[in-house]
Amino acid sequence: VKVENNNSKYYATTRPQNGYSPYNSYYGKGIYNNNTDNTIKVTAPVSSDIVFLLKNIYTGKTIRNEYIRGGSVFRLTGVPYGKYKFYYLHGKDWSANANFKGGLAKGNFLKNKSVGKSNKTFDCEFEEGYYGTYELTLQLRSNGNLTTVKSSENDL
Secondary structure: OEEEEOOEEEEOOOOOOOOOOOOHHHHOOOOOOOOOOOEEEEEOOOOOEEEEEEEEOOOOOEEEEEEEOOOOEEEEEOOOOEEEEEEEEEEEEEEEEEEEHHHOEEEEEEEEEEEEEEOOOOOEEEOOOOOOEEEEEOOOOOOOOOOEEEOOHHHO
16 A cells, blocks of 8 residues: 655555554653553554553653554553543554654554544543553444544644
């Protein structure tokens, strides 16, 4: 699959494995607290791969960016204490060479690409002294239990 974008040609490449962090060059390596059992279990939509991003709402820093193949489950473990917001980029035909955030990083979907986030101020909280697990099942349909709004790569 060849796609014209900004006068450059991008080709679909091999889909990354679950847990691959395509944007570490932009956000930095994932932040973990191995002294916690805090976990977020994410189920990707059946029809689309995603890059799931977890942003700390106090610092504004994205602490994880995880590729998750459509229909599969991935667990983000060792999540540090704090309040977080979920963002996700989804689509088909991954290209390791396509621009992300206007070329600040590489890797993006070539077809049916969209960016989403919940309409909440924050999506989960892990309080010091406690641990927990959040489960999130992303389904690309109306009337689900998580109301999402369109977003853009600028929000990521």
